[in-house]
Every structure is written in C-alpha cells, then in structure tokens.
Amino acid sequence: MNIFSPTRRGFIQGGLATAALGFARPSFGAIQDGSDILVLVFLRGGMDGLDLIPPVSGPDRAVYEAARPTLKVPLSGSGAALTLDGAFGLHPAAASLLPLFDQGRMAVVHATGMHNPTRSHFEAQDFLELGTPGEKTIGSGWLHRHLASAANLPSQILIPALASGNLQPLALLGSSETLTLANPNDFGFATGPQQWQNEQHDAMRNLYTSDSSPVHVAGTQTITAVDIVDTYVTGEYQPGGGAIYGDDDVGSHFKVAAQMISLDLGIRVATVDIGGWDTHESQGSGPGGFFAGQVKALSDGLAAFLTDLEARGLGDRLTVAVMTEFGRRVEENADQGTDHGHAVPMLLLGNNVVGGLHGPWPGLDPGQLFEGVDLEVTTDFRQVLSEVLIKRLGNRRLDKVFPGYEGYSPLGVVAGLDLPPYDGSPLRAGGRKMP
Amino acid sequence: MNTRLYDRPWRATPPERLGELIGDHTSSKTLRGFFGSVAALEERFNLTPLRDGKTAVNLPAANGETPPLESLVFSRLAFGPRPADVDTFRGMGATPRERLENWLEVQLDPETIADDEFDTRLSQSNYLTLEKNLFDLWNDHAREEEDFDYHMLPIYETQHAVILRATYSRRQLAEVLADFWHNHFNVFGWHFFSGPLFVHYDRDVIRTNMLGNFRQFIEDMTAAPAMLFYLDNFFSSADGPNENFAREVLELHTFGEENYYGAIPASEVPRGTDDVPLGYTDEDVREFARCLTGWSIDENTGSFLYRDYWHDDGPKSVLGLDIPAGQQALKDVQDVFDLLATRPGVARFVCTKLCRRLVADNPPESLVDAASEVFLANTDQSDQLERVVRAIVLSDEFAETWGDKVRRPFELVIGAVRSMNPTFSLPLAADFSRYVFWLLYTTGHFPYTWPPPTGFPDRKEIWLTTNALVTSWRLTNLLAGLELDGWRPCDPVAATPVGLRSAAELADYWIDRTLLRSIDEPSRQAIIDFMAQGKNPDAQLNLGSRVIKDRLRSMVGLVLMSPEFHWR
Numbered sequence A: 001m002n003i004f005s006p007t008r009r010g011f012i013q014g015g016l017a018t019a020a021l022g023f024a025r026p027s028f029g030a031i032q033d034g035s036d037i038l039v040l041v042f043l044r045g046g047m048d049g050l051d052l053i054p055p056v057s058g059p060d061r062a063v064y065e066a067a068r069p070t071l072k073v074p075l076s077g078s079g080a081a082l083t084l085d086g087a088f089g090l091h092p093a094a095a096s097l098l099p100l101f102d103q104g105r106m107a108v109v110h111a112t113g114m115h116n117p118t119r120s121h122f123e124a125q126d127f128l129e130l131g132t133p134g135e136k137t138i139g140s141g142w143l144h145r146h147l148a149s150a151a152n153l154p155s156q157i158l159i160p161a162l163a164s165g166n167l168q169p170l171a172l173l174g175s176s177e178t179l180t181l182a183n184p185n186d187f188g189f190a191t192g193p194q195q196w197q198n199e200q201h202d203a204m205r206n207l208y209t210s211d212s213s214p215v216h217v218a219g220t221q222t223i224t225a226v227d228i229v230d231t232y233v234t235g236e237y238q239p240g241g242g243a244i245y246g247d248d249d250v251g252s253h254f255k256v257a258a259q260m261i262s263l264d265l266g267i268r269v270a271t272v273d274i275g276g277w278d279t280h281e282s283q284g285s286g287p288g289g290f291f292a293g294q295v296k297a298l299s300d301g302l303a304a305f306l307t308d309l310e311a312r313g314l315g316d317r318l319t320v321a322v323m324t325e326f327g328r329r330v331e332e333n334a335d336q337g338t339d340h341g342h343a344v345p346m347l348l349l350g351n352n353v354v355g356g357l358h359g360p361w362p363g364l365d366p367g368q369l370f371e372g373v374d375l376e377v378t379t380d381f382r383q384v385l386s387e388v389l390i391k392r393l394g395n396r397r398l399d400k401v402f403p404g405y406e407g408y409s410p411l412g413v414v415a416g417l418d419l420p421p422y423d424g425s426p427l428r429a430g431g432r433k434m435p
Numbered sequence B: 001m002n003t004r005l006y007d008r009p010w011r012a013t014p015p016e017r018l019g020e021l022i023g024d025h026t027s028s029k030t031l032r033g034f035f036g037s038v039a040a041l042e043e044r045f046n047l048t049p050l051r052d053g054k055t056a057v058n059l060p061a062a063n064g065e066t067p068p069l070e071s072l073v074f075s076r077l078a079f080g081p082r083p084a085d086v087d088t089f090r091g092m093g094a095t096p097r098e099r100l101e102n103w104l105e106v107q108l109d110p111e112t113i114a115d116d117e118f119d120t121r122l123s124q125s126n127y128l129t130l131e132k133n134l135f136d137l138w139n140d141h142a143r144e145e146e147d148f149d150y151h152m153l154p155i156y157e158t159q160h161a162v163i164l165r166a167t168y169s170r171r172q173l174a175e176v177l178a179d180f181w182h183n184h185f186n187v188f189g190w191h192f193f194s195g196p197l198f199v200h201y202d203r204d205v206i207r208t209n210m211l212g213n214f215r216q217f218i219e220d221m222t223a224a225p226a227m228l229f230y231l232d233n234f235f236s237s238a239d240g241p242n243e244n245f246a247r248e249v250l251e252l253h254t255f256g257e258e259n260y261y262g263a264i265p266a267s268e269v270p271r272g273t274d275d276v277p278l279g280y281t282d283e284d285v286r287e288f289a290r291c292l293t294g295w296s297i298d299e300n301t302g303s304f305l306y307r308d309y310w311h312d313d314g315p316k317s318v319l320g321l322d323i324p325a326g327q328q329a330l331k332d333v334q335d336v337f338d339l340l341a342t343r344p345g346v347a348r349f350v351c352t353k354l355c356r357r358l359v360a361d362n363p364p365e366s367l368v369d370a371a372s373e374v375f376l377a378n379t380d381q382s383d384q385l386e387r388v389v390r391a392i393v394l395s396d397e398f399a400e401t402w403g404d405k406v407r408r409p410f411e412l413v414i415g416a417v418r419s420m421n422p423t424f425s426l427p428l429a430a431d432f433s434r435y436v437f438w439l440l441y442t443t444g445h446f447p448y449t450w451p452p453p454t455g456f457p458d459r460k461e462i463w464l465t466t467n468a469l470v471t472s473w474r475l476t477n478l479l480a481g482l483e484l485d486g487w488r489p490c491d492p493v494a495a496t497p498v499g500l501r502s503a504a505e506l507a508d509y510w511i512d513r514t515l516l517r518s519i520d521e522p523s524r525q526a527i528i529d530f531m532a533q534g535k536n537p538d539a540q541l542n543l544g545s546r547v548i549k550d551r552l553r554s555m556v557g558l559v560l561m562s563p564e565f566h567w568r
Helices: A058-067 A092-102 A121-130 A142-149 A194-208 A214-232 A249-262 A290-311 A381-392 B038-045 B069-076 B083-090 B096-107 B116-125 B134-142 B153-168 B172-184 B195-209 B214-222 B225-230 B243-254 B282-292 B331-340 B344-358 B365-377 B384-393 B396-400 B409-419 B431-442 B466-481 B503-515 B521-532 B546-561
Strands: A037-043 A106-113 A161-164 A178-181 A269-274 A318-324 A344-349 A356-358 B295-297 B304-306 B316-318 B321-323
Touching: A037 A249, A037 A290, A092 A106, A092 A290, A106 A381, A121 B243, A142 A161, A142 A269, A161 A249, A178 A214, A178 A249, A178 B466, A194 A214, A194 B521, A194 B546, A214 B466, A249 A269, A249 A290, A269 A290, A290 A318, A318 A381, A344 A381, B069 B083, B069 B096, B069 B396, B083 B096, B096 B172, B096 B384, B116 B153, B134 B153, B134 B195, B153 B172, B153 B195, B153 B409, B153 B431, B172 B195, B172 B344, B195 B214, B195 B225, B214 B225, B214 B243, B214 B331, B214 B384, B225 B295, B243 B282, B243 B344, B282 B316, B282 B331, B316 B331, B321 B331, B344 B365, B344 B384, B365 B384, B365 B396, B409 B431, B409 B466, B409 B503, B409 B546, B431 B466, B466 B546, B503 B521, B503 B546, B521 B546
Parallel strands: A037 A269, A037 A318, A106 A356, A161 A178, A161 A269
Antiparallel strands: A106 A344, A318 A344, B295 B304, B316 B321
C-alpha cells in the first residue's frame, strides 16, 4: 500500500465526548451522604466533538457540511447520524449510547472548556486535571482535593480512589490514597522464594513504616493496597447484567473499574484514561473509519460499564463524566483530519443525570467562533463538575477543589439537593454563613 | 490497519500471565489466598484503609544527610552500582572529587571505553536488525506490512538491547543521557512506521548527537524519518500545513510551554535585549509549520526527502524573524533553528530538564543558571552538550543536593539487576526474555513506550503510586530468587563473598553494595531481623542449606525493594 495515502495517523492521544438529548428521568433525589461514586473518563488528544454530536439542521448544518466535505457525518444512508433531537445527532458508532440517551440517563453539555486559549494538549490537560486553568503550580489534582476536602466522607475508607490503568492521572496528583492498578489479578509482589514470602511481606511493612518520607508513605499505601486486593479479589471477574467488555485497553479499563467498584471497598472516585483522539489526519467519516473505531470502543465500554454496575445495584450511586482537553477545529484540514480546537461537549451518564442536551450552543457562524476558527466555550468545565460535586458527592468546598473559580450556578445536569458553595468561613448558630 | 498503530508491545509477543511460566513464583495468591471468611482475612492481614486521615499534597524531599559522592554517581549518572564499575571508579583518584573528575572525562568519551561484557551479551542474543542501515530497515521491515512481528522487529530488538546496555554497558553515563534525549525528543516506538525505523533513530540520531551540538541535534531530529512519521510532518505541504510537529518543537523540544504566549499577536510578545521575542505564540506555530512544509520522506528509500513542490514558498515571519519568499531548500527551517539555538529561554528549558534528570526534581536555580550559561556560551561548539553535562556534574550543587529524586521503575529494576551478578542475555524467543519484557511493560516505564511526545514524566509524584511501586517490586523480587531449569539469571548468593556468614554481616554487605551509603538504624535492623529470623544476628548461618540461601535471596530482594533504594 502507499504509505502516503490517508490511512494512517501519527501519535494520537485524545479525547471525545458524546451527548444526546431527550426527557429527563425522574430524579432519585439527593444522596449526599458521600456514598456516591464519580467516574471520570478522560479522552486524551482532543476529541472531535463536532463529529460526535454533529448539528443536523439549520444554518449550522450548512456551515458544518461546508467545513467538513470529507469528514461530516451524513444525515442519511449508511453511517447516518443517529437522532438526538431536531438540532443535533449522534455519531453512528456511538449507537450503544443511544438507549441510555433515550432513557434519560445521558446528558450532553454543549461547548464546555476553559476560557484559556491554549491549544497545547499538555497544557490543557494540566489545567483541566489540576482544576486551575492558567495555573500549574498547585501541585495536586482536583479529584484529590475533593477527597481531601469533602466533609461527608468517613475518616477511614479502604480504597477511596481508583485509577484504572498503569498510571495515576494528574486529576489525582498528590493522592497517596489512590489505588492505581491495571490488573487486580496480578497485583502483588510476593514473587520471591516461596518459603519466605510472608516474612518478607512483614519486613517490607516494617521498613516502610519506619519513617514518613514520600517514599515511605507511598510504599506503605502500596503494601496496604496489596493486602486489600489480595483479600477481596478472588478469581476472574464475571460482569453483571450480561455486560460484555471489549478485549482491548478501553474494555479492560472499564472492566477493572467495575470489578473494583463492585467489591464495595469504599471507592468514591475512579478514573479511566482513553488515548487516541488526536486525529490530525485520516480521521475517517464512515463507520469503518478511525474516529468511528474510537467512538465505538468508548461507547461500548461506557454502556457495558453502566449495565454491569446497574445489575449489581450500584446504578443509583454512579455518575460518569466524560471529558477531553479540547475540541477540534471546525474546518477539516488537507489531510482529512482536524487540528486542535477549543470547546467540546462533555457527557454525563447515570441514573441521576438529567438526560438531554444542556448549556448554550454558541453557533458555527464565523462571527460566533473563537478566534474565527473554533467552537467558542460557553460553559466552564468547572461549572459542570461543581454541580456533580455539590449535588451528587455532597462536597460544597469549591474553594478547595477549584480555587479561583467564582460565580457558580447549577446548569441542571444532575438531580440532587442544590446547595450553595461553602468556603469554610465561620458559621453562626444554626449553621448559616455569616453575612 | 489503523488500529495497528496503537497496538502495544504485548501484541507482538502475547504475554504469559504471571505464573504460567514460573510456577510457584506467581502473584501473592498462591500463598496468601486461601483463608476462609473476609473477616478472618482482614484480621489475618490487619487491613488498614488507604484513607486514614493522610492528605499529603506536595511531596517533600527526604530527610537525612547527603550521601557520599560515589553513591550519587552510581544512582544518578549510572543505572546503579555494579561492583566492578564501583571498583573502577575507586581506582581513579585519591579523593572522591578527583575520582569523579577522572571518571567523568572517560564517560564523556564513551567510544573509548571497552565494553566487552555488553558486546558478549548482545551477540549471545542474536538480534537481526541493530546493524541495519536506514535503507534496509525501510526495505526489509517498514514495507513488510503483513507480518506484524517482523515489521516491528527493529523496535522490539532495540527495547531488548536497551535492557542489556543499561545492565551491562560500562558506558553508563552515555546510557543515562541516551535515555534523557530519547525522552526529550520522544518518539513512540510502537508507532506503525516509526517502529521499523527505530534502530536508526536510536543509533544515528539520538546517540550520535547526545554529546554534541544542540543546533545540529534538532535538525537531525527533524529530518529523522521516525520523527517525521510520528509527528506527521512527512506529509505536511503548502496545501495543508500540519501544525503538529511545529508545535511540539517549540513546546517540547526548545522553548517549552513556559515560554508559550498563546493566541496573542506575535508582535505583542515581550522582547529580550537583542530584540527577539522571549517566547512563541500560536501564530509562530502556524508560520513555523509553513517553513516545515516539504520536509518529508522518500518512499523508495525511507530516507529524508525535501519536496520543494510541497514547500510553501511565500514569505513568513517566525519569532520576529522575517523569512523572505523563495529561499533555497531547507533554509527557512534552518534560519529558525539558528535563532532557536541561541535563545536564553531555550537554554533554560533544556538545562532545567537536564538538571532535573541528573540532580533533583526541583533543581537549584543557581545550577540551572550555570548550565544555561555554558549552553549559550558554546552554541557553536561541536561538544556543546558534553560541556553542559560536565558543568552540571562538577557543580557544588550536584554533590550537595539530595532527597528530591527517586528511581523510576525501569531505573529501579535495572539498578537492582546490576547489583545481583546478572548472567542473562535476552534472545527474543527465550521464555525469560518474554517474561522480563512483559513485566517491564506493566510498570508503565519501559523505554520508548510513552505514546505522547512529552516523554516519560520525570518527577517523583508521578511514580510514587501503587501500580508503579508494586510492579517494580514484583519484577525486582522475582529476579532476586528466580530459577529456571537450574539456571539463575541473577544470583545474589553467588554474588555474596564467601567469608560472610552472620545475618548482620550479610545485611550490612548488601546494604553497602546496593546503596554505597549507610542507612537509618531502624531500617538496617529490619533487614537484619529478617535475615536472622529470631536468632542471634551475629551467629553463623549455614549458607549451604537451600532454606538459608533462599532466605538470603529474599533479603536481597528486600533491600532492593526498600525505601532507601528508591532515592537517587
């Protein structure tokens, strides 16, 4: 084959989000006792939100079709967009998400992001995961600061946070209470001579508890994690509800997350990282294209994950948020790909999500675009995550989780008790904040 | 076809799960997994929660005094203290400082160091691709697309060879620097078209330039086919300039994102005393991408090809530099590189990373200043980078900074292996090789497997996590005790001097051998206690017995998994 033909791409690390609209499910109300579970799915590389949730009518459809002669998702024929509402559709490879959308268990928030113009993957990921757009000096991830500041969590939890994969993402930077693992059935270090394994294990604990340096703390937590996993994980995992996970990284990460969450070890936040979204070339439009493969793996993984945990009775405690560092340029490039853009939809899934499309749509008219080329950000990503923090996770300390973020008001993307943020200033009798 | 680009190394050699090869040496399940009720298990293992009020945010440095110079040398400028290399070092002068100076001069001239043992291990491994030139790599491998294993053989063999080099080569500083520059100019080795050409990238681009001139280095890197494929520039043309590579050159290879001014007009970037902008903008990225159009690859030979009919010939402006229309071939890019190579911001970014690799996560400002000065004063020298490394290593800060750096998983495992009398080579087909390859992969830190162009992170916060620690320990501990059909790839017992017999002697010997420094008394005592198992630590042990030998192997594993061995 001709390697200069548009069938390959270079490094891709990226993200994507999907959305749908429809009727909201009846609210299950607030739980707020700290037992809800947030699963953060990060799509690395910058997911092409315009092809995931394409406009299907009106003047924006015309702009979209003109800007994307080869990449547009068609309205009819094979590979046609699935119907969300009259204005937006869903990429056909995301078919497994459509039932969730129709049941009101999936929300799409239009045009999310940061009011920071960076088009660098790494800078954007840093800003989003540290939770401080424009600043990278805070030294901890926003999910870690949530766990550290939430007042409603038990003081002791076996495993408060899980990172499914080899590496702990920046959203959990600084967290020594996170279990990071790729395969719970291989999680241990008792690989030395068999006769002395127990004694060696005890000696390791002695060595690591003898001081409080960062290595000692991390090592002690690791030994503890090994003990916990060793105790609770028995044999190969059998998914619930007939869920089938793909035999790839994406399927494996979702499966491990479900397996660990289902053990009821106290996990309150979990992360899943999915790479491959940096589609500078040969992105593909049809169902067999590269982007479609990415979308299908993601969608099937999400659907299996929700089916599995629903069958285990955990559905009402679960909120899944899907985000990426930025969207992609409205206009496709000369390599049948798309370059780095700006705003992108965020997806939320779960029984407590208010299904449908949310947030202002900024429009594709050139005058409406960011710097004339990219979708404008209309919803700060912190607004969406703050609503989940307050209504689902019961943490009002936005000042700790997202320092510098002001003017929060809920969009209405999840059900739950709507309380104002609280910054920790003194209370007077009765629990009200002093004026 | 597309999906292959993202295939991970284990697809090339289907992984055997832990235990299938090595029987009893499986995960902890074999010994610890069969105990009845969960409550009983919790009691048995005294489970403590991961969340117990600890909410550390920023990781501080370790306490304790700065170790002897040779301990710093073998943990930072080498992959670990191999006894023979330590002996060589000790014979190179009367004082530690003199030894360091003499050792450094030899290490900075790596070709002059005889490397017999590495050469032997390499030849025993029978690799097929490491001597191939670019054309043969292209013709034999890149063009072979049906047999995926053969297509990817060059990267697969390069990864095996780097284990052998880091373990056996006496050119240790070169190995540390090669690793640094591979990450600075990162190419994901399992990219479908970079993988077959990786031998060339490693040998003729990284290792050829790593002690040379930065300006030359960035041009060679830019013209390297593995990089042209990886970051998409090979098809960038006037009709469709691709910004990917241009952006990463500015963001990751030269200026760094700290000198990125975003979307503001390029004319508004503050300027230095020489009236050149202090950093770059999106506009500079787009303009530089235009300069790079036409830098491509010859389909027939796999080598670099400048396609002038793809080049955007119009006038451009990059970093305040006006580039006239119609310049001769390559000159647009070369002009930008000439400018970049002399920027103080570039010097500072590159030197900060070098100091972070060789000294500390947060290197002293004074050291970065001094290194940057050497960088800028020698931009036209063919040994510019060698001079920068020399300035860093011979600085007071190098000798006085401690406790702000840990071994990453590959460094931990190789460091452990180096101390244990390794005798393995790594033929591709051997069970042992496949096993080591897979287990190294699970640590998340196998060279050339980092997909994004940033290179592996180099800060301890990223690596002091449960998975990184447990997978590093798992492989280290395995190698300390592993026996395969009567053969031991590492043999701590054979490596222990005959005269040592008591638990205390054995513990002290291995602490010194692996760390080249003393450790806190409670840690030392924990290791002695393990070896003594309740008996008098000064009593003679029967090292003829299998049980005691295995205990010694476990003790060595313990030392190599200890907190002290992580610091560097």
